[in-house]
Amino acid sequence: MRIAVCIKQVPxxxxxxxxxxxxxxxxxxxxKFVINESDQYALExxxxxxxxxxxxxxxxxxxxxxxxxxxxxxxxxGAKRAVHLADSAFHGGDAHATARALAAAIRSEEFDLVxxxxxxxxxxxxATGSMLAGxxxxxxxxxxxxxxxxxxxxxxxxxxxxxxxxxxxxxxxLPAVIEVQAGLNHPRYASLKGIMxxxxxxxxxxxxxxxxxxxxxxxxxxxxxxxxxxxxxDSGVGAQIFEGDPATAAKALIxxxxxxxxxx
Amino acid sequence: xxxxxxxxxxxxxxxYVDAWEEARAFPAHEVxxxxxxxxxxxxxxxxxxxxMGLDWSYSLVMAEELGHIQCGGVPMAIGVHTDMCTxxxxxxxxxxxxxxxxxxxxxxxxxxxxxxxxxxxGSDVASIRTxxxxxxxxxxxxxxxxxxxxxxxxxxxxxxxxTADGHPHRNKSLLIVPLxxxxxxxxxxxxKLGMWSSDTAQIFFDDVRxxxxxxxxxxxxxxxxxxxxxxxxxLWAAANTVTGLDNVIxxxxxxxxxxxxxxxxxxxxxxxxxxxxxxxxxxxxxxSLVYRATELMIxxxxxxxxxxxxxxxxxxxxxxVVDSCIQYWGGQGYMWxxxxxxxxxDGRLLSIGGGTDEVMLGIICKYEGTLPKTR
Ligand SMILES: Cc1cc2nc3c(=O)[nH]c(=O)nc-3n(C[C@H](O)[C@H](O)[C@H](O)COP(=O)(O)OP(=O)(O)OC[C@H]3O[C@@H](n4cnc5c(N)ncnc54)[C@H](O)[C@@H]3O)c2cc1C
Numbered sequence: 001m002r003i004a005v006c007i008k009q010v011p012x013x014x015x016x017x018x019x020x021x022x023x024x025x026x027x028x029x030x031x032k033f034v035i036n037e038s039d040q041y042a043l044e045x046x047x048x049x050x051x052x053x054x055x056x057x058x059x060x061x062x063x064x065x066x067x068x069x070x071x072x073x074x075x076x077x078g079a080k081r082a083v084h085l086a087d088s089a090f091h092g093g094d095a096h097a098t099a100r101a102l103a104a105a106i107r108s109e110e111f112d113l114v115x116x117x118x119x120x121x122x123x124x125x126x127a128t129g130s131m132l133a134g135x136x137x138x139x140x141x142x143x144x145x146x147x148x149x150x151x152x153x154x155x156x157x158x159x160x161x162x163x164x165x166x167x168x169x170x171x172x173x174l175p176a177v178i179e180v181q182a183g184l185n186h187p188r189y190a191s192l193k194g195i196m197x198x199x200x201x202x203x204x205x206x207x208x209x210x211x212x213x214x215x216x217x218x219x220x221x222x223x224x225x226x227x228x229x230x231x232x233x234d235s236g237v238g239a240q241i242f243e244g245d246p247a248t249a250a251k252a253l254i255x256x257x258x259x260x261x262x263x264x
Numbered sequence: 265x266x267x268x269x270x271x272x273x274x275x276x277x278x279x280y281v282d283a284w285e286e287a288r289a290f291p292a293h294e295v296x297x298x299x300x301x302x303x304x305x306x307x308x309x310x311x312x313x314x315x316m317g318l319d320w321s322y323s324l325v326m327a328e329e330l331g332h333i334q335c336g337g338v339p340m341a342i343g344v345h346t347d348m349c350t351x352x353x354x355x356x357x358x359x360x361x362x363x364x365x366x367x368x369x370x371x372x373x374x375x376x377x378x379x380x381x382x383x384x385x386g387s388d389v390a391s392i393r394t395x396x397x398x399x400x401x402x403x404x405x406x407x408x409x410x411x412x413x414x415x416x417x418x419x420x421x422x423x424x425x426x427t428a429d430g431h432p433h434r435n436k437s438l439l440i441v442p443l444x445x446x447x448x449x450x451x452x453x454x455x456k457l458g459m460w461s462s463d464t465a466q467i468f469f470d471d472v473r474x475x476x477x478x479x480x481x482x483x484x485x486x487x488x489x490x491x492x493x494x495x496x497x498x499l500w501a502a503a504n505t506v507t508g509l510d511n512v513i514x515x516x517x518x519x520x521x522x523x524x525x526x527x528x529x530x531x532x533x534x535x536x537x538x539x540x541x542x543x544x545x546x547x548x549x550x551x552s553l554v555y556r557a558t559e560l561m562i563x564x565x566x567x568x569x570x571x572x573x574x575x576x577x578x579x580x581x582x583x584x585v586v587d588s589c590i591q592y593w594g595g596q597g598y599m600w601x602x603x604x605x606x607x608x609x610d611g612r613l614l615s616i617g618g619g620t621d622e623v624m625l626g627i628i629c630k631y632e633g634t635l636p637k638t639r
Binding site: 073076189190191192193194195196 | 265268272302303304307316318
């Protein structure tokens, strides 16, 4: 089976973020970027599926040149090819514009399945995958914790985690778009062999025109959502931080809840 | 490559280090298998045996990254396996011997160790007493090896033995000894100042038979092969140290920045931030030396002089950096569980193991032509 995996490169959660000069996004200069966490699980799931059922994995990512690193890593992990939507016309878009670009790129090939992470660790809209499914006109499942492709590859059984420990199971007709949650498998390490081979694997960089899109359908021009302002919340207001190891901190918290807040 | 190693270290190694320190050993087979599966145990070894066939600069990167492991014992154990007990086997071993021992070690199925030192001979390698005598198609080994890293768990040893009488530089050989052979006895784990995650054992050989084909290369060449094999060992140790020192300095900056005294952070005292800057400068100088030695090694030139200097400098600098850092941590640094205290305990080995500082100085002097003539 042929599986498309959409990955996004996001700022490393451990880095120190700063608001950019224009106040509309973070300053990307000094920060480290990594593959979005749940996307790593999507890629692992795709690799395991093709190992079991045959076929290949193609990774897609939209973003500037730095995204190359994420794609190389995915290739080192075992993806066969990468498609990088690098043209500046693609940049700065909202979830819908991004989904439109991805849908066009995915539609230009044949796939049995599209896997993505459930949401990005930076913007966190959790919308790109659903919009992608809508644009492709394929069935879709979100927050997936288990995935089995049925014999013959015509359908898949997915498990979704619901509230209070209940699971929901259902069967989807393929092709479909499935958005997975972090934790559904154990992402592998890139082997040294994989890392070496990745250097020679192809990365396509189609333009909007190559995908039959006009430039103002994608990127910032094609967006319906505009970020007006980003800012850090005021810190320290009304907050108390308990120092020490968890046991000590918990004790102090209980003490406060009992004696100051009087809620216990 | 760095990223993949870091991921492996952060998920498969670092979370368990405290427990392994406590247990005085780490599960070498389990950890090596994971490294082997990812292709990290045969970086500079030929593809015929499952290696990657890359030059030593990639091994250097691995040695550096292993410095992120939060103790000295585990990286040392890995380094012994990849760059200390295997280079001679790779360079001079027969195809058969490499298939039997090198290939499974690269895959992470077998754990190796290096047996040079004995309780009677450490620095003075030429004076080892373990003897292997030919008997039909076998060698029969009698003797003992001391302070053997991985000794409690290893499946095989690259063992330096005497195979004849005569000149001590020309009577020795390297043999691969399977450690499950009858007559091999391992002592209890030796109690050490540091390097607790690494098990260190004394190993006794009582009429241990190994087949003749376990000889690496030629008989009588063991001393020379081992002296060559020491170069990777020493350069590996220096490269591994550089990262550890970077980390100790960084953690010290973080700690002293938070810790307040006399109305300001400890770090804000010029004596502290200047000293740390000076130490970082020294670490950078060591790194450059390691890189130069690596370039010589890759070019196939004799790296002995620079590798010995790097090992010497690494041992000394390790002591200097960690000692200064512990000072700035104050009482917290003296606490058993603090990362600087662990680095202090573990790092002390560097000036002793793999050839002492004094042995390094002797080698350097030989190259400088300043050793007094022996009569
Ligand atoms: C934790 C640990 C792990 C080890 N792992 C291994 C291993 O895996 N395999 C292995 O083979 N060995 C191993 N060793 C042994 C190590 O290589 C030796 O301890 C080291 O080579 C020093 O030998 P020695 O202990 O016999 O010291 P000695 O040779 O007794 O030396 C004692 C001191 O005298 C100094 N000295 C000796 N000769 C001179 C001289 N001519 N001039 C000036 N000073 C001199 C030395 O430099 C040293 O400071 C390990 C040791 C330790 C502690």
